[in-house]
Structures are given as C-alpha cells and as structure tokens.
Amino acid sequence: MLSISDYSVAYGQSEVIHNMNLDIKENEIVAILGRNGMGKTTLMKSLMGMIPSKSGSVKLEDTEIADKKSHERVSEGVAFVPQGRMIFSSMTVKENIETGLTTVKDQKIPEDLYEMFPVLEEMKARKGGNLSGGQQQQLAIARALASQPKMLLLDEPTEGIQPSIIKEMAQTLKKIRDERNLSIVVSEQVLSFALDIADRILVIEKGVIVKEELRESVDQEQIAAYLAV
Amino acid sequence: MFSDYSSTELISIFAMQGFAGLILFSVFVLMALGLAIIFGQMGVINMAHGEFMILGAYVTFLISNLFADFMPAIFSIYFFIAMIVAFFVCGAVGAFVEWSIIRHLYRRPLDTLLATWGLSLILQQLYRTVFGAREVGVTIPDWMMGSIPLTDIIEIPLNGVFVMCLTLIITLAVYFLMFKSRFGGQVRAVVQNRPMAGAVGINTEKVDRITFALGCGIAGIAGSAFTMIGSTGPTSGQLYIVDTFLVVVFGGAASLLGTIASAFTISQAQSTMEFFLSGSMSKVLTLLTVVIILMIRPQGLFALKLRK
Numbered sequence: 394m395l396s397i398s399d400y401s402v403a404y405g406q407s408e409v410i411h412n413m414n415l416d417i418k419e420n421e422i423v424a425i426l427g428r429n430g431m432g433k434t435t436l437m438k439s440l441m442g443m444i445p446s447k448s449g450s451v452k453l454e455d456t457e458i459a460d461k462k463s464h465e466r467v468s469e470g471v472a473f474v475p476q477g478r479m480i481f482s483s484m485t486v487k488e489n490i491e492t493g494l495t496t497v498k499d500q501k502i503p504e505d506l507y508e509m510f511p512v513l514e515e516m517k518a519r520k521g522g523n524l525s526g527g528q529q530q531q532l533a534i535a536r537a538l539a540s541q542p543k544m545l546l547l548d549e550p551t552e553g554i555q556p557s558i559i560k561e562m563a564q565t566l567k568k569i570r571d572e573r574n575l576s577i578v579v580s581e582q583v584l585s586f587a588l589d590i591a592d593r594i595l596v597i598e599k600g601v602i603v604k605e606e607l608r609e610s611v612d613q614e615q616i617a618a619y620l621a622v
Numbered sequence: 623m624f625s626d627y628s629s630t631e632l633i634s635i636f637a638m639q640g641f642a643g644l645i646l647f648s649v650f651v652l653m654a655l656g657l658a659i660i661f662g663q664m665g666v667i668n669m670a671h672g673e674f675m676i677l678g679a680y681v682t683f684l685i686s687n688l689f690a691d692f693m694p695a696i697f698s699i700y701f702f703i704a705m706i707v708a709f710f711v712c713g714a715v716g717a718f719v720e721w722s723i724i725r726h727l728y729r730r731p732l733d734t735l736l737a738t739w740g741l742s743l744i745l746q747q748l749y750r751t752v753f754g755a756r757e758v759g760v761t762i763p764d765w766m767m768g769s770i771p772l773t774d775i776i777e778i779p780l781n782g783v784f785v786m787c788l789t790l791i792i793t794l795a796v797y798f799l800m801f802k803s804r805f806g807g808q809v810r811a812v813v814q815n816r817p818m819a820g821a822v823g824i825n826t827e828k829v830d831r832i833t834f835a836l837g838c839g840i841a842g843i844a845g846s847a848f849t850m851i852g853s854t855g856p857t858s859g860q861l862y863i864v865d866t867f868l869v870v871v872f873g874g875a876a877s878l879l880g881t882i883a884s885a886f887t888i889s890q891a892q893s894t895m896e897f898f899l900s901g902s903m904s905k906v907l908t909l910l911t912v913v914i915i916l917m918i919r920p921q922g923l924f925a926l927k928l929r930k
C-alpha cells in the first residue's frame with residue numbers, strides 16, 4: 394500500500410529521518426513507537442508533504458508521492474490526524490468536517506461519519522475550539538476520514554486523553570479499518586494502546602527504525618525498555 | 623461655524639451632505655472589503671489596491687463611451703455592464719499579479735509591500751501612457767441624476783442610494799461567500815492554519831489566487847462607483863488608498879461590521895465637514911479623531927472575539 398524507501402528528512406542542515414525503509418501492507422495497522430524528539434512527527438508531516446523530504450521515495454500503491462503537494466497527496470488517498478489535533482478552532486464542527494470533503498465529489502457529510510462519532514452530530518453547530526480534547530480528537534479523525542483515504546496517518550492520537558477513552562479509540566480505529574479497508578500508521582508513546590491496535594510494532598530512535606516485531610511475537614518488556622527514559 | 627445657519631437649515635445641511643456622502647461610503651466599504659480580504663487571507667498589504675480601483679474606473683469610462691458611441695439607445699444601463707466587466711477585468715489582472723509576483727513573496731511582508739508599491743507605480747505610468755495624463759469622466763445616465771425630494775430643502779440623490787444598495791448587496795454576497803459557502807470554509811481554514819489546510823486536501827495556492835482576484839475585482843467595482851463622484855486620472859487611486867487603510871484600521875481588521883461602521887463614520891464625517899471647512903481641513907480633523915480613538919481602542923471599533 395505504502396512503501397517508503399531510502400527516505401531522509403532534514404530541517405536545513407540537520408537530518409532527522411535517516412534512510413528509512415518501510416512497507417505498509419493493505420489493511421494493516423502499524424504502530425511506530427518512540428520517545429519524545431525521536432522523529433515521529435517529522436516522519437508523519439513529511440509523508441503528508443508538510444515538510445519537504447531530502448531524498449528517497451514514497452509510493453502509494455504505484456504512485457510516487459514524495460514530490461507532490463499536501464492536497465495532491467490527499468486526493469491520492471492519504472489522510473492525516475496531526476499531533477495536537479489542529480482542528481480549525483473558529484470554525485464549526487460541521488465546517489471542520491467539510492474541509493475534508495474538498496478532494497472528493499461528495500458534497501455532503503456522509504451519514505456514517507456521524508454514526509461513528511455521534512457526539513459530533515450533536516455538536517455540529519459549535520465552534521471546534523470549544524470542544525473538549527477527546528471530542529476534538531474525534532473531529533480530527535472524522536475530518537481525515539471525510540476525504541475517503543486509503544492510508545490514514547495518526548500522530549500520537551492518545552496524547553492528553555484519559556485511559557478509558559484510549560481503549561475506546563483503539564476499538565474505533567480498528568472498526569474503521571475493517572469497515573473502510575484502509576491502512577493505518579499510528580505513532581505512539583503509549584505501549585498498551587499500540588498493543589491493542591497494531592498488527593505490527595516498530596520502534597524509532599533518532600530517526601532510525603531500530604526494532605520491528607509482529608504483534609503476535611512481540612516481547613513487551615523489550616519494547617518497554619526502548620520507551621523508558 | 624454653525625452660527626450662521628438656523629437649526630432647520632443645519633438639519634437639512636447635515637442630511638444633504640449625509641446623502642451626498644453615500645457614494646464615498648460605498649467606495650470606502652468596497653475598497654476596505656477587498657483590502658481586508660487580501661490581507662486576512664495572505665497577510666499581504668496591497669499597496670496597488672487604489673490602482674485596481676482606478677482600473678475599474680477606466681473600464682467603466684471605456685464601457686460608457688462604447689455605449690454612447692454604438693448603443694446610445696440602451697446607454698442608461700451601461701453602469702451595470704461596466705460594473706460586471708470592471709469586476710472581471712480587475713479580478714483577472716489580480717490573478718495574474720498574484721501568479722507572477724505575489725506568490726513568490728509570501729511570508730515576506732516587507733517585500734510584498736515594496737512589490738505592490740512598485741506595481742502601483744507601474745500601473746500609474748501605464749494608465750498615463752494608455753489614457754493620457756488628463757482626467758476623464760463619465761456621463762451619468764439621466765435616471766441616476768435625479769433625486770427624490772424628501773422635504774422642501776432635503777433631496778435624496780438617486781445615484782447615491784443606488785450605489786449604496788449595490789454596495790450592500792455586494793457586501794452581503796461576500797459575507798455569504800466567506801461564511802456560508804464551501805469555498806469560504808476553505809478560505810477560513812487556510813487563514814487559520816495553512817499547512818493543516820493543505821493536509822486536509824485544500825489547494826491553498828488556488829485559494830490564494832482566487833481570494834486575491836476577488837479582492838481586486840471588488841476594488842474594480844469600487845472604481846465603477848468612484849466614477850460617480852470624481853474624475854478618473856492616473857494617480858486618482860493614491861488618494862484613496864490612505865483613506866482605505868484608515869477605514870480598515872479604524873474598523874478593526876477582520877471585522878465586516880467594523881469595516882462598514884468605520885467606512886460610514888469616516889465618509890460621513892468628511893462629507894459633512896467639507897461643507898463647513900475646506901477639504902483638507904476636514905481630512906485633518908477626521909484623521910485626528912481616528913488617531914485619538916485608536917489611542918483609546920487600539921484594536922479598532924470592533925475586535926474579533928476569539929479564544930487565543
């Protein structure tokens with residue numbers, strides 16, 4: 394589905410992602426674990442075209458997207474839920490979701506989005522900025538799903554969310570994957586969430602993937618050791 | 623200065639000058655609207671905005687001549703056609719300017735200021751070459767010249783009321799476009815968070831271009847309205863750009879209501895005082911008042927309430 398090869402990203406002179414190689418299969422959920430400052434956000438943003446990459450290639454199915462603009466990547470089928478949600482706070486919930494419809498023919502918000510997140514329908518006339526953190530997270534996911542992606546990127550979706558809701562979110566994301574047949578890459582620091590959701594777990598350190606395990610064969614303690622400071 | 627007049631005379635004078643100021647009010651609103659849309663969208667202060675207005679005025683002049691020469695029978699409707707053509711001509715030139723100059727200078731406010739100022743000089747010279755240095759004027763169709771008598775002394779000039787109604791319609795249309803349409807949602811998303819707007823699928827460059835064109839097109843309509851109160855020369859736009867800045871700052875940037883209120887206050891103050899004082903004296907007084915009010919309320923008349 395998504396294949397990243399020899400991929401490097403730099404801020405000016407300082408390279409943050411080094412020669413990364415990574416393949417995401419269809420319908421797969423991959424969690425990328427890493428401590429603060431290890432390059433998760435940088436990787437996500439550059440996959441989304443918000444930061445230019447330095448070298449390497451990113452292919453979505455057979456299309457090279459590494460040199461495309463953000464909005465072109467969205468039309469190709471990539472969607473992004475950023476760290477800190479980044480919803481448009483002075484716009485209503487409905488308007489926020491509608492911004493996600495830009496690249497699709499559908500001009501109306503599909504009913505199943507509201508079915509998935511009933512709270513958004515209740516609050517559709519409210520300003521996005523007045524929602525709680527958890528509700529904003531749902532809004533950011535709904536906005537991303539509105540563009541009917543094949544590949545969903547989530548950057549630390551559990552940040553600032555209470556444990557019971559985190560469990561729920563893992564269920565929701567898995568349901569989304571099953572219903573919509575998409576692949577998900579999620580970056581995380583919370584191991585339990587990654588174990589809940591992922592088919593495959595990767596560990597990133599200083600911009601390099603240092604460990605890769607399938608969910609079945611994962612050694613929790615070993616991974617936990619990577620995350621400990 | 624009021625002592626020479628009786629109170630009924632004074633009321634009439636205020637009313638008459640008030641009505642006479644309606645076109646100035648319309649020009650201010652349209653100019654400020656265009657300037658504010660462009661500034662809000664991309665942080666570009668368009669110093670050539672006055673020249674776009676004058677372009678609209680020249681287009682109106684050309685269309686009125688065209689009608690007078692070839693279609694005198696329907697001369698009375700030339701103004702509608704002129705407005706529409708002015709909108710599209712200025713919009714197209716605006717889109718071209720955005721594509722050729724502005725988009726290369728985003729996030730460099732000082733450079734855009736210089737570039738658009740340079741553009742204003744180029745346009746002025748272009749107008750001088752094409753239309754000559756002499757000011758030109760249009761013939762206002764008969765039906766717009768009339769007025770409705772309200773009392774014995776007070777008359778409402780038709781063209782003022784007409785232009786103001788058009789302005790209000792355009793302002794409403796812009797409001798609906800920005801706050802009720804899908805495109806408006808995209809514009810506001812780009813204003814709030816440009817990289818994120820791109821990441822949800824909005825073509826931010828296209829939105830920029832359309833917005834810049836829209837702002838310039840509205841300036842073109844302002845130019846059409848302007849032909850009713852002044853004659854058009856290559857540098858006529860310069861006089862208006864300062865007033866327009868004043869309107870925008872005084873109204874509080876990014877507030878539609880504030881822009882309208884401030885355009886109304888400033889145009890009415892100028893128009894009324896011009897009757898009693900010289901034009902430049904009334905300008906000085908207006909400016910002084912605005913400065914004092916801004917010292918008390920630096921955010922302008924109406925500030926946007928937002929959770930930061």
Ligand SMILES: Nc1ncnc2c1ncn2[C@@H]1O[C@H](COP(=O)(O)OP(=O)(O)OP(=O)(O)O)[C@@H](O)[C@H]1O
Nearest residue numbers: 404409427428429430431432433434435436476549
């Ligand atoms: N705009 C920037 N300019 C220069 N360096 C940056 C910039 N943004 C991030 N970095 C650096 O890149 C590295 C990776 O940052 P990144 O934000 O990708 O980490 P992260 O894994 O997402 O961390 P966190 O878990 O805290 O969100 C850090 O060392 C950071 O200092």
Ligand SMILES: [Mg+2]
Nearest residue numbers: 433434435476
């Ligand atoms: Mg991060």
